Amino acid sequence: MATDFALSFLQLLVIVTIPSISLSLTPDGLSLLALKSAVDQSSSDSDISVFSDWNENDTDPCRWTGIACMNVSKFSDPRVVGIAIAERNLRAYIPSELGSLVYLRRLNLHGNRFYGSIPDQLFNASSLHSIFLYSNNLSGPLPPSLCHLPRLQNLDLSQNSFSGPLPSDLGNCHQLQRFILSHNKVSGHLPTGIWPQLLSLVELDLSSNEFSGSIPSDLGELQSLSGTLNLSFNHFSGTIPSSLGKLPAAVSFDLRNNNLSGEIPQDGTFANQAPTAFRGNPSLCGFPLQKPCRTTNSPQTAQNNSGSTSNSKSKKGLKPGLIILISAADALGVAFIGLIIVYVYWKKKDSNKGCSCTGKSKFGGSDKGMSKFCPCSCLKGLPSNDSEVESDNGAGNGAEGQLVPIDKGFSFELDELLRASAYVLGKSGLGIVYKVVLGNGIPVAVRRLGEGGGQRYKEFAAEIQAIGRVKHPNIVRLRAYYWAPDEKLLISDFISNGSLNSALRGRTGQPSANLTWSTRLRIVKESARGLAHLHECSPRKFVHAEIKPSNILLDNDFHPYISDFGLNRLISITGSDPSSSGGLLGGALPYIKPTQPDRPNNYRAPEARIPGARPTQKWDVYSFGVVLMELLTGKSPETSSTTSPSPTTSSAAAAAAEIPDLVRWVGKGFEEQKPLSEMVDPMLLKEAHAKKEVLAVFHVALACTEPDPEIRPRMKTVSENLDKIGT
Structure with a gap:
């Protein structure tokens, strides 16, 4: 007994006194x-x-x-x-x-x-x-x-x-939203019966594999699908099931490079598809391919065709004299049209009052040193609405300054801009913004970018043209720009009712009484459409990188307009301080110095806070999610100051520590299942009917603010989900 006790005590002593690595670390x-x-x-x-x-x-x-x-x-x-x-x-x-x-x-x-x-x-x-x-x-x-x-x-x-084959029990993944299997060697037939069970699936990509057999008809029951149904670069054969036409209208097909045959169905979603969706299938025919399907001619049709052929053969050719007469008439017509063109050209040249197409613009009136807009579209170095940007040692560098219209039908002279009444709307790191009322009473917003970048005109103009081509009802339109070595200005539409930030905070720090739930829901829906357009449909597929309430402007009817996209790139090209007071227009427009440094952007995604990180569209999705939370709760997304990462903390961990308090607070509220009344803006509690809609927008906001950018939805999906709310 004493021996056993001594042995047990010795084992305990060994465990306590000998350090053990495995015991110090969690499982x-x-x-x-x-x-x-x-x-x-x-x-x-x-x-x-x-x-x-x-x-x-x-x-x-x-x-x-x-x-x-x-x-x-x-x-x-x-x-x-x-x-x-x-x-x-x-x-x-x-x-x-x-x-x-x-x-x-x-x-x-x-x-x-x-x-x-x-x-x-x-x-x-x-x-x-x-x-x-x-x-x-x-x-x-x-x-x-x-x-x-x-x-x-x-x-x-x-x-x-x-x-190997696709698992036959894939239908048991009831919560699956995105299944991406492209560029593998998976083979065999696609199983049937599993697709109606995937009620949450929004993305399916099986491209570049070795699938064969026919396309299952029950793929058409994926009613949550959005984006692209991608089955390209496989070995699918047979006809395309017409049931795919029942998929949501926003779905696009990619069925390229298979062995599909027969006529392309024309019902439902098929009417929205482009020809590229079906190329690489030699045996496919019908719209939208430029390959009509062969039809079997009846004996009567064949007889009619042969009759018409014989009749055409029996017709006699034109007489030589008639051919000569027709040729002479054609020649006279061409000569007459040429004379008209020459007359219009010289008339237009005279009406320009000395404006030539040599890259030089006219200096006029008492505004010495101020360049006057020249309407010639062939000025070298100046892009017209329909021309590409060219460069030239003279005008290509904007040596004497040019006011260039982006939008047809919207033009004015530089001296008109200088004579107009103006006052400062605001100042930020992206330049000073003025409201300028032109002589015709139309107000415009003028943003001053700075003085530098004199040798980068071609790059600057290319960026401007890309921005100017973005046209959407919920995006601020760029109308014109001014370029000179010592001055760069952007002229855009003036939106009359301030920003969403001022509507949420205003002078009292409380939301405007006009921000009812129906108004807020319309603001988020239309803002999402505008941002999705920037991501998906704009020439550059822009990343805004600065989505926040101050960059969402409102008109008198509280319709939103996204502003200030693409400016970071323009500022980097000019390479100077946009708040400096020099330049051609430095004394013409009022100037203010900032009274305090810009506040940190608490709407940025965690990964955006890592030094040197490159902006992505998922940054915008996160920022938009924070804006949604602010609209729902009425709270400002201040960054937590209670947790400061240690010097040894990784950059990713440091970024995660900077998640706004608002995102943490909302996430914790849903985890603890707090009542909705404790989380939403008290103003919204008066609209009891909106409870389900508020809850649905909360879920969209939570998806947008996922810490992992890979999990966040595309802005197009966010917009589609918001559009379903309240309809």
Whole structure:
């Protein structure tokens, strides 16, 4: 007995006195160390610096690069909810130990060289809702346990080497929203019967695989689908099922490069498709392809055709004298038209009062040194509405200054602009903005960009032309610009009712009484349409990068207009301080100095706060989500100052720490299932009928402000979801 007691005491003493690494780290941390061990550390081109702070002596992994944690309950330690180690060129396999991370929600390993198959044990991580493994070297069949994840929403396995058939139980992924499998080697027929079960699917991309057989007709029951149904570059055969016409009108098809045959259906969504959707299928015919389908001629039709042919053969040709007479008449007609053209040309030249097409504009009146707009469209270096930008050593650099109209029918002279009454609307890092009332009583907004960039006219003009081509009812129109080496101005429409920021705050700090729920809902719907147009339909597919209430202007009827897109690029071209007082117009328009530095932009996405990060459209989606929350709650999105990242914290973790308090507060409110009355603007409580609509907009805002940009929806999807609310 004494011997047993002494042995037990000795074992306890050994456990206490001998330090143990494994006992100091949480189980989640130990599972993550398996991922670090799975990486080939000897690979010379792998960026293994991501693991430099993965210290096995830490108590938990929550400060490790690429790891996100959360307190899942009030009494538990933080648990790992996200892994984001992307584009590091790591050569590794996926360890099965990751399946023990039961609270893991997001797994993002894209842009590496992970090889082998996906272990079945990974799907024991039952909280997973997003898996991004695209652009790796993964192979083998698709895991049969794929749909054992009850919360799976986003699955992107594209650009790998997966093979074998599509799992027949894919229909069990009831929450799946995005399924992207392009550029693999998956083969076989698409199973039928699974597609009606995918009620939440918004994106399906099966392109560039080895699928064969016919296209299932029940694909037409994917009523949540938006964007593109992409089945291109496969081996599908047979006819296109007409049931696809029942898909939502916003869906576009990509059925290129298959073996499809027969006539393209003409009903429903098919009427909205372009010819490119069907190219590469030699046996397809019908609209919109320029290949009519062959029709079987009846005997009567054949007889009529032969009769008409014989009749045409029996007709005699024209007599030689008649041919000569017709030729002479044609020659006289051409000569007469030529005389008219010459007369109009000289008449127009005289009416320009000395304005020539040499790149020089006329100086006129008492405004010495002020250039007058010259309407000649052939001025070198000055883009007309329908011409491309050219450069020239003289006018190409805007040596004497030019006022260039962007919009046809909207023109005025520079001296008219200088004589007009003007006052300052505001000042920011993007320049001073003035309201200027022209002689005809029309107000315009004039933004002063600065004085520099004199040698970059061609680049500046190209950017201006791209901005000027953006036309949408909810985007501020650019009407003209002025260029000179010492001055750059943008002239756009003046929107009369201030910004959404002033409507939300105003002088009292409280929302305007006019911001009823119906007005707010209209503002967010129309703003979303404008921003989606910038992303999807503009020539450059612009990224705004500064979406906030002060850049959403309102007219007298509270219709919104997105402003100030593309200005960051123009400022970088001018390369000078837009608030400087020099330049040709420096003394003509009033000037103010800022009384205080610009406030930080609390609407930016977490990844936008990382130094050197390149703007993306997902930045705009996040910022728009914060604007939605502000409209719903009436609260301002101030950045938390209680958590300042330590010097050793990674840039990604530092960015995550800068999530606005408003986003955290709303997210926590929904997690704790707080009553809606505790979260919304008290003004909206008066409209009891709006409860369901307010809740629906909250869900859109939460999707927009997902920390992981890969999960955020496209702005087009956001707009479509908002348009469904209240209709």
